[in-house]
Amino acid sequence: MPRDQVRAVLEVGVQNGGSLLALAEIFPNAKICGIDKECSPETMMLETDRIKIVEGDATDVESLLVCGNWLKMKCDVIIDDGSHMPHEQIETARILYHGLADRSWYIIEDIYPSMFGPGLIEWIGSLTYAGYNGINRYSSIMIHPPLCVMSMVPEDERAK
Numbered sequence: 001m002p003r004d005q006v007r008a009v010l011e012v013g014v015q016n017g018g019s020l021l022a023l024a025e026i027f028p029n030a031k032i033c034g035i036d037k038e039c040s041p042e043t044m045m046l047e048t049d050r051i052k053i054v055e056g057d058a059t060d061v062e063s064l065l066v067c068g069n070w071l072k073m074k075c076d077v078i079i080d081d082g083s084h085m086p087h088e089q090i091e092t093a094r095i096l097y098h099g100l101a102d103r104s105w106y107i108i109e110d111i112y113p114s115m116f117g118p119g120l121i122e123w124i125g126s127l128t129y130a131g132y133n134g135i136n137r138y139s140s141i142m143i144h145p146p147l148c149v150m151s152m153v154p155e156d157e158r159a160k
C-alpha cells in the first residue's frame, strides 16, 4: 500500500513520542495513535488533530478500544514497540488482529528469543500452519529477529 494511502496507524510504546512524529511524516494522510503505560506531560503535548496518545496497557482490551474509537477505522499499520516481552506481544497481537484492515501490516519490534525464552517465535510459526484463533488470516509472515512483519491479505484472496 502506498504511504499516502495509509489512513490509520497504531503504535504500542510511545515513550518520548519521537516515533509518533516520524510516523506522522512517513504517512502524511494518516491518523496516528500511540499507546503507552506511562506518558509524561511533555509527551502528551505532542498531540495534534492527527496524533493521539492514549495512556493505557496494550494488553488490555479496554485501553486498545480507546485507540480504535479515536482512529474510527481498522489499522493499516500496527507497530508493537512496547514491552518486548513475548507474552505481552502475543496478548497484544491477539487483541489487535481484529483491528487490522485488508493489506495492513503488523510489525513487532525486538524479538529476542534467546533473551526472553521461547514463546513469540513458536506462536508466530504456528500462524502459518494451523492458525491461532483466526490469526491464520495473515498470509505473509517474515521473521528476521529482532523484527517480525506480518501482512494481512483480503479474505477473498486467501488460500483456501
Ligand SMILES: C[S@@+](CC[C@H](N)C(=O)[O-])C[C@H]1O[C@@H](n2cnc3c(N)ncnc32)[C@H](O)[C@@H]1O
Residues within 6 Å of the ligand: 012, 013, 014, 015, 016, 017, 018, 019, 020, 035, 036, 037, 038, 056, 057, 058, 059, 081, 082, 083, 088
Ligand atoms: C522502546 S520504548 C518505545 C519507543 C518509541 N516507540 C520510539 O521509538 O521512540 C517502549 C515503551 O513501551 C511502553 N510499554 C511497555 N509495556 C507496555 C504495555 N504493556 N502497554 C503500553 N506501553 C507499554 C514503555 O512505557 C515504553 O515507554
